[in-house]
Structure formats: structure tokens, C-alpha cells
Amino acid sequence: MKKCLVILCLLSPLAALSQDIQLTRTILDTLTSKTMWGRGYTNNGLEKAAEYINAKFESYGLSPMDGKTYKQHFSFPVNTFPGKMELKINGQALVPGKEFIVMPESVGKIAHGKLIQKDSSVFISATDRIVLILKDKLTWSVSKHVADYTGIEVIKPMAKKPETIDVNIENQLVPDFKAVNLCGIVKGTLQPDSFLVLTAHYDHLGGMGSSTYFPGANDNASGVSFLLSMAKYYAANPAPYSMAFICFSAEEAGLVGSKHFTEQPLLDLSKIRFLINLDMVGTGETGITVVNATEYPKEFDLLNQVNNAHNYLVRISPRGKAANSDHFHFTEKGVPSFFIYTTGGVKAYHDVYDQPEHLPFTEYNDLFSLFLDFNDKLMK
Template structure:
């Protein structure tokens, strides 16, 4: 009978994790949908995502820090809401696939002959340049330059560029409104002690009126994992409080997390540890922990749990790096790890980072590893 009970508990536990995996996939599909337009700066993409996450926090029963799930802030950003047309040698190029415009570029309408600078660079005018690239990756700029640079995928365009016809619209927004989305599950014993899970929900948005960047691995996967953990902890409150923060403005320079650390909704010394999740949708080649060498005891604890239960095939140690939202917390003295997985699809900051190609290889194991690590931190 005892053996039967143990088998039942094990089956029920595994089924819960499977259900969480289904929930995670659902969240990723929603956040990467056309409706959210890359969770960026045009078509209200980021605002819609913040509303959705706030509603999900409420549905899960998370408590607000200050009466609201949203923490508003603003920053400047260069956007491309309208025309996005490039013809090279009379051939119309496809935005995102055949070309991208540099994120800091100004709008431009011109038809110009191109002068070869070298094998990869071509000049159309003092303020127009064409660059041939093997891979097109986009980003976010908080200012506008006095030039326009167009990157062309040379795998899709094998001719020598001689003439270009361009019509690109940009719009500089001096005070783009964004929101961090914050909530927590109250601890059952040490309510003033808190563990924090973070992930940025913003991505690159859209380039023109017809092309957007889904951002499945970067970082819908991290947000979906965060929500799955929130769902778990809402059902299973811990002795410590567990907080959840979805940051905006990460792609524009870690702006949401910087704002939070400068305007904290809780006293930062209450945070006993923070785990930041970014790019966690793969795992075939293991995972990496940024700040592992900064907090060796915590990293040893994480490895001990992983080795005992054989969750992740390999955990790589990395030192301090200002490459995601953990950074400004550690600068303020908050111990933090930034976790990202490796292997699988190589899509990154491009239109091919889609949910249908995201394997979530190590989702269940990462989920259990984080729960086990948090449990040890509370002992």
C-alpha cells in the first residue's frame, strides 16, 4: 500500500510538471502572436503584453507590491511604424528576410546609384550605406542618427549592388511609456524575506507595418517559465515570499531593471536571491549561469542539486556580465544568477525566433532545478 501511494505521488507530481509545460507552451504561443507585434514599440505591442501579463498575475492570485501590478517608466526610442521598402538592382527585398534597416537609422526616400567602398560596403549618398551581411540581426535604438544603413542578406542577394530605391519611415518617440509587471506570493513564515524570479517580456517589435519579430526564445520562453513558477508557488506558498518581475526595456539597454533598482517597490536588502531567466527555450547543450563565480557557494549548491537529480546535462560557470536584467541588482548588492540554456535553434534577434521551432528541451528539468534551488535557499 505504501509503495502504491509513493507511485501515485510520483505520477501526480510528474503530471503537474507536464501540465506546467503545456501552460508554458500556451503562454509562448500567445506572446509571440501577431497581436502583440513583437512586444515592442509599434501597434501597442508592449502595452498589450503588459496588460496580458497583469491579467495573468491577477488570475494566478499574485499580490501587488503597491496596489498595482504595473510600474510605469518611460524612455526614448526610434521606431519604424510605416513604410519599409527597399529595391536593390530593381529587385524588391523582403523586410527581415532579405534586409533590415539599422535600428538607429533615420527615415529616407530616395533612388540612388551605389558606389563600391569594399566587397561588403556600398555608398549611395553621404547619408546612405548598404552593407552585405551573412546574418541579419536587429536591435533597439534610443536615439536617431543622421544617416541610414541598410543591411542586406548576401545569401539571398548574390548580385553586386548597383542601384537602390528606398522608402523607409521612422518615428522617434521621446517618452515611450513602458511598464514593469510585478507581483508576489506572500511567505508563510518569513514574509519580509523574498526570493525573486525575473524575465524581460519586451522584444524588438516590428520593422515597418508588415514585419515583426516574434521573440520566442528571447524572451517569451523566460516569461512563460516565470509564469509557470508563479502558478506553482501560488498553489504551494513557501516560508519566504516569492516575487515575480517581468521587465520592459531590456532590449533597449536593461532600462526596466535599471529603473526598478533605482525606484524599488521593496527594500532591496529584503531580496535574499534573484534568478533571472532569459533565452531558456533550449538546453541540448546544457545551460550557463552568469555570476556563478561571483557567488561560488550558491553555484555549488545549484550544482549539487543538479548532480543529485540529473536535471541538466551540463552547467557552465560564467562570471559577472552586464548582459541581462540581473546586472543592476548585483550592482546594488543583491545576489543574483542569470540563467540561459544552450543548443537547439540558432535564431536570435531575427524573424525566425518562432514558437514552432522552439524545442523547450530542458523546460521541465529547469523548472524542477529552480524549485529545488529555492527550497535550499530557504533552509
């Protein structure tokens, strides 16, 4: 009997982590589903994702950060593509997302005309203000404004040089798109006025037309899934410090949600001991990269000490300060912060191929354990 108890005690942490990755997979599949429509600006995709995360916070028993609601409201302008997304080159129809994308700042257009070659990869229809660019990879993004032209990127190679173009693209500028950050807390057992903060953006690119959406599995359903698993863990196992969890919106539109939070914070920023931002954590074959490592060498050294003691990851690579995710505005406000992303594995990024079935979560268990141990060290 004693042997059985010892074995169960040894296995229980592993069982918990196994359960966590199952939960993470379920969350990932939900956030990247067609229903969520790329967690963007058409088909209520972003709103549906927010409601899903809100329900998770509630079910885990997190407290609203402001004491009333998990939602922090804000708005911003965004250019959307809700309807027609049709393109023919030399009379041949191309597939949106896979064979072409529209530049996010583009104005809608219905036109037919000849193309003039400007260089090896750029073609224009001057009368219709259309620019067509041949690209090796199609990478989409989000724009908060509308230009006076229609830009289209087409994947190389084409069977024949582009000579004619037929386009039917619909755009709609939403001047005050409504969005929310989701903010919850697990109160600390010893020092509830000191905070460790975990953040991840839940928005992605949304849809391009009425039939194409960008799932955003690694970017950043992976980070949100990881954050929610951590939130569930700490809700069941409160730490000495308060643990705060923030899912930001509008990161892809220019770090809008995190900027709003730092300008109208729901907790005292000076009481944040440390913040870790998760963005693209679905791989890990070659380790992780830590942005701001050079800004906070003491914490970076501590992270490496934890990793070396347990051999969690093959490598932790340092990187300097960068405005490339939601940690940035916190750093600018003096909040000690890391932005962590995994490396190796899948290469899909801001395209229709960033899908959940391609995401291995290779180092999920090790990364989860690394975070638990690192957080524990930060609270001592």
C-alpha cells in the first residue's frame, strides 16, 4: 500500500501536467475554430473569443481585476473586409489567402483592366489605382486606416506574366470598433498587494472576405491556451503573491489593448513584481527566446538557473528590448517584463496555414514547469 501511495505521489504532478495539455489543446481548437473566425473584426469573431475567455475566467474562480467585471472596454478604428474577395489574373480566378491577399489598408474596388509592369515583381493599373506585387510568402496584417489605392499580393510563381486583372473586393472602415481586454486575479495568500502578471493577446487577423479566415493557432491561441491553463492551476493553488492574468485585444492592430491598459491600469503598476507576456509558444524544439533579457539580467539569470537545474529546455536565448508584443508598453512604464516565445518547429506566421493540427506543443510540459518554478523563485 505504501509503495502505491509513493508512486501515486510521484506521478500526480505529471498527471496534472498531462491534464493541462489536454485542456490547452481543447482551448486551442476552440479559439481557432471557424466559429471564432480568426478572432478578428468580421462575423463577431473577436467578441466570441472574448466571451469564451470571460467564461473560462469565471469557471476557474478568478476575481475581476476591478472588482466588477473581467472586461476592460476600449475602441479603435480598423479596416475590414466583410464581403467580396475576388481576383482574376489573366482571366484565372485565384484563391484568397492561399494564392493572394489584399493589403490591409486597401480600399475596396471593382475593376477590370490591363496591368503595366514596373519591375520584376510589381505591376500596376494606374487608372484604377491598383498595385499588384508578386511575393514568395503571403503574410497578412491589420490596418487602422484606409489608403486611396488597392494593394494585392500574389504568391509566386505564376504560370504567365500578369497582364490583365479583374477585381471585386469589398472593404469597410469601422471608425470605433468595440473591443475588450479580459483581466482576472487570483488573490495572494501572503502578499496580496504584490503581483506576478501573465499576459497574452487573444486577437488575430480575422477574416479576409466572406470565405477565408486566419486561424492563428501559434499566434496567439497558443499563448492564450497556456495562460488559461496557468490561471486554472493558480486558482486551485493560490500563490503567496497575487497572480494576475490579462488577455489583450488588438495586439495585431498595433498593441492597442495593452497600451490602453497601461494608460488606464486596473492595478497599481508599481506593485507588479514581474510580468511575462506569452506570444507564440506552441513549439520549443530549439528552446525559447526572451525579449528584454538584457534589460533585466538578474531575472534572466534566475530563469536560466531554474532551467539548468531541471534541464527543462535545450536553450534560453536572450534578446534585447523590442516593441514587438504587449510587454512593450509595460516596459515603457517601468514594469519589469519579459516577452517569451518558443523557437523551432512550424514556420506558419500570419497566414492561413497557422492551424491547430500543425502545432506540436513540443515543450509544453517543460515550459509549464519552468514557469511554475520561476514564479516561485520571484516570490522569495
